[in-house]
Amino acid sequence: MRLRHGRDNTSSDELAKFSKWILQVGDGKISEPNDGLVEIEIPKELLISNFEDPIRAIVDYTYPNLLEKFQDVTFLQGKAILASIIEVVDKINHYILDLIPGEEKEYLSFDSIDKTNTTYNESYEVLTPEFLSKLRTSGILNHKIKLKVGTPIMLMRNLDQVDGLCNGTRLIVTRLANHVIEAKIMSGKNIGNIFYIPRMSMSPSDSPWPFKLIRRQFPIIVSYAMTINKSQGQSLDSVGLYLPTPVFSHGQLYVAISRVKSKSGLKILIHDKDNSLCSTTTNVVYKEVFEALG
Known part of the structure; x- marks a missing residue:
């Protein structure tokens, strides 16, 4: 629903593929069998791959020209950096x-x-x-x-x-x-x-x-940056998902990637302890949750 109401130049076919990918992440249908923790590949076009300082890179993507617009409500209201744990969120907020x-x-x-x-x-x-x-x-x-x-x-x-x-x-x-x-x-x-x-x-x-x-x-x-859990219910134009630490609970990755109104509004930065780029991350989906709902 967010994607349908978003303003984006993405073609209808590409939008349908992006929407399907989001739903597959949420349903645990990528890298099956997925009933618990599994590593999934993030599409290359969604990754921030060129960086020296990862925090600077995720900030520059999510808040371009920040020093010129840092008091502009319309600039800030549709943007947020998401991370899985509060320690990472605090680090980003202090940096900004x-x-x-x-x-x-x-x-x-x-x-x-x-x-x-x-x-x-x-x-x-x-x-x-x-x-x-x-x-x-x-x-x-x-x-x-x-x-x-x-x-x-x-x-x-x-x-x-x-x-x-x-x-x-x-x-x-x-x-x-x-x-x-x-x-x-x-x-x-x-x-x-x-x-x-x-x-x-x-x-x-x-x-x-x-x-x-x-x-x-x-x-x-x-709230320049916030935890994924705290972002639930938010609809955003631009989301920078920063994952030096992977998600740890059911549905967290789905919540993070489904906050955006367009495919162009989502970028993901994943790195290891040595700040080396990673293209995979953990997705946590417990199929028994869906069985209980049924």
């Missing part, structure tokens, strides 16, 4: 933030232990703020967030669904204050509306530790 001009502002979280929890123990008092700030897991934000005016961000919590401030909404930073962030919605029916984002207290729904961490931080992430 260092590139664009402007004064950088750093926001640190306030971390504490939930003392109302029935499992609370007095021994938790020895957990220092420095230790708590280094903890990371799904469901909580980074201890440290760096931003500049013009940075695209994504909400990680529902703030006001009526006004379009939902989990996954992308905005662009227009002002950085000490206690609030002013940002403008980048897409959807509320595009252009300006809102003020406050700090919030958040905890992981399923804590991996024997205590419940409470982190007070702005409910946002920088």
Whole structure:
């Protein structure tokens, strides 16, 4: 459906082939038998093959002429770099933030232990703020967030669904204050509306530790790059898929390649630990998932 509504000069035959390839990846019909993890070949025309610095290459493809257009909402709204793990995403976002001009502002979280929890123990008092700030897991934000005016961000919590401030909404930073962030919605029916984002207290729904961490931080992430999982539901004009680390869960590769509205909007960069180009990557498809759906 994204491909049908996209604006592209690709011929109908080529578009049909691209659409079929995406569906075959999702159904696990490439490199069969595929019931689990399998290596698949990426079509040559989709690969970024000429690079010295892979991060620079994926940024230059996805955000061409970035320094001239880094505050242009129409330029940013349909673009994103996708990666499989948050560590790679953070590395790309830090790289781009260092590139664009402007004064950088750093926001640190306030971390504490939930003392109302029935499992609370007095021994938790020895957990220092420095230790708590280094903890990371799904469901909580980074201890440290760096931003500049013009940075695209994504909400990680529902703030006001009526006004379009939902989990996954992308905005662009227009002002950085000490206690609030002013940002403008980048897409959807509320595009252009300006809102003020406050700090919030958040905890992981399923804590991996024997205590419940409470982190007070702005409910946002920088979104030049985002994880594949976080891109679900997005429709984009240009996707740079960066895979120094392969996908690891069912359907992830399909989600990544099906975000685009056109074949020309997708480029994939894969390399090994020595930064040498690779043309294959892991696809994870468990056929039993489809059997359960049937």
